[in-house]
Amino acid sequence: MFGWRWLSGLTLSLVSLLAVATGVAFIVSIASLQERPPDVPYVPTPYEVVREMLKVARVGPNDIVYDLGCGDGRIVITAIKEFRAKRGVGVDIDPQRIRESNENAQKAGVTDRVRFLQQDLFQTDIGEATVITLYLLPSVNLRLRPKLFRECRPGTRIVSHDFDMGEWEADRTLRVRGPYREHTVYYWVLPAGVAGTWRWSVSTPQGERRYALRLRQRFQKVSGEVAADGQATPITNAQLVGTHLRFTVIREIEGQKVTMRFSGQVSGDTVRGTVTIQGGPFAGKREWVAKRDPVNLEGTWRWQGGALRIDRRNGAWTATYLQGDRRTLISDFYVWGAGIYLTVENGGTVTAEGVVDGNRLTGTWDGKPWVAIRAKD
Numbered sequence: 411m412f413g414w415r416w417l418s419g420l421t422l423s424l425v426s427l428l429a430v431a432t433g434v435a436f437i438v439s440i441a442s443l444q445e446r447p448p449d450v451p452y453v454p455t456p457y458e459v460v461r462e463m464l465k466v467a468r469v470g471p472n473d474i475v476y477d478l479g480c481g482d483g484r485i486v487i488t489a490i491k492e493f494r495a496k497r498g499v500g501v502d503i504d505p506q507r508i509r510e511s512n513e514n515a516q517k518a519g520v521t522d523r524v525r526f527l528q529q530d531l532f533q534t535d536i537g538e539a540t541v542i543t544l545y546l547l548p549s550v551n552l553r554l555r556p557k558l559f560r561e562c563r564p565g566t567r568i569v570s571h572d573f574d575m576g577e578w579e580a581d582r583t584l585r586v587r588g589p590y591r592e593h594t595v596y597y598w599v600l601p602a603g604v605a606g607t608w609r610w611s612v613s614t615p616q617g618e619r620r621y622a623l624r625l626r627q628r629f630q631k632v633s634g635e636v637a638a639d640g641q642a643t644p645i646t647n648a649q650l651v652g653t654h655l656r657f658t659v660i661r662e663i664e665g666q667k668v669t670m671r672f673s674g675q676v677s678g679d680t681v682r683g684t685v686t687i688q689g690g691p692f693a694g695k696r697e698w699v700a701k702r703d704p705v706n707l708e709g710t711w712r713w714q715g716g717a718l719r720i721d722r723r724n725g726a727w728t729a730t731y732l733q734g735d736r737r738t739l740i741s742d743f744y745v746w747g748a749g750i751y752l753t754v755e756n757g758g759t760v761t762a763e764g765v766v767d768g769n770r771l772t773g774t775w776d777g778k779p780w781v782a783i784r785a786k787d
């Protein structure tokens with residue numbers, strides 16, 4: 411399930427080491443009366459790799475860096491000392507690690523800009539972080555993934571040593587030579603939610619030309635089409651980096667090939683930027699502002715195979731899969747504008763994604779076409 415095949419032999423041996431050490435850490439943790447055993451044992455990231463992790467995230471004076479499972483505090487301390495980050499927060503469940511982190515911060519003279527918290531990283535409020543660093547395990551990264559999307563702002567940079575995030579592909583992957591082996595560094599920028607229908611219009615001598623852009627989204631991967639004058643054209647080269655959306659539309663206007671390159675910043679239900687047009691009667695660069703159609707995701711969505719209940723409570727989305735009398739709360743659930751994405755255990759892992767338009771949800775469930783209708787309840 412976690413794509414173990416890609417792990418190199420060396421990484422596999424690290425994973426075995428981590429597994430053995432987890433057992434040891436369990437016993438040690440009982441001895442030190444931690445709130446619960448760590449999900450991952452302590453293995454420090456070599457400094458060469460720490461520096462590459464902070465470099466790929468371009469850590470600088472505006473950044474608040476969180477290391478979830480901070481060990482001896484080396485990542486946040488290096489972020490302050492060498493990358494001039496504004497502040498750093500390290501979280502570790504093991505009190506021994508927190509003691510070491512505080513001692514190291516003292517030695518480095520950075521105590522005024524770092525905080526070390528002894529707590530379970532799954533309970534930590536991470537909303538203020540601009541950069542999050544991780545050296546956990548593939549399964550722990552996957553458990554953390556929905557929390558990152560729930561709590562962090564779009565544009566937050568995330569760096570993980572050695573382990574990926576499953577279907578959320580990294581924006582960049584680096585190999586870094588350490589003292590004993592080659593390490594892998596994964597880097598992501600948390601994408602904004604852009605799924606849904608975006609509309610704008612352009613004044614032409616023939617009158618107002620109305621455009622509708624329908625976007626689907628899976629993490630930072632975006633696809634869709636632009637419709638105008640009854641003609642729909644797929645978008646190409648779509649790229650979503652944090653809140654920055656770009657895509658290209660190539661179509662024929664009045665018998666001429668026209669290439670339109672859109673680039674804008676997404677803020678809630680507005681995208682604002684420019685379109686550069688090559689060819690055709692409107693060539694040039696102009697302002698582009700589009701608004702997303704309002705959408706309501708809440709309710710019970712029914713199809714032949716079951717139903718999905720979506721609610722929003724205290725600002726957080728929840729989803730429950732209903733099958734006969736069985737109700738499964740879906741922990742791996744994401745909302746991206748008008749789009750949803752989830753994985754659920756149902757005799758194997760099932761992945762589903764869809765976009766809501768009015769009372770209709772269309773997408774795929776376990777790779778097959780999926781249409782659900784909102785029940786009138």
Ligand SMILES: C[S@@+](CC[C@H](N)C(=O)[O-])C[C@H]1O[C@@H](n2cnc3c(N)ncnc32)[C@H](O)[C@@H]1O
Pocket residue numbers: 447448449450451452453454455477478479480481482484485501502503504507529530531532544545546571
């Ligand atoms: C592999 S070490 C990484 C240490 C540090 N980030 C580094 O890269 O040098 C993982 C750390 O996560 C901590 N840890 C494991 N599970 C945790 C949890 N649920 N909450 C907080 N810390 C945890 C462990 O105590 C350990 O120090």
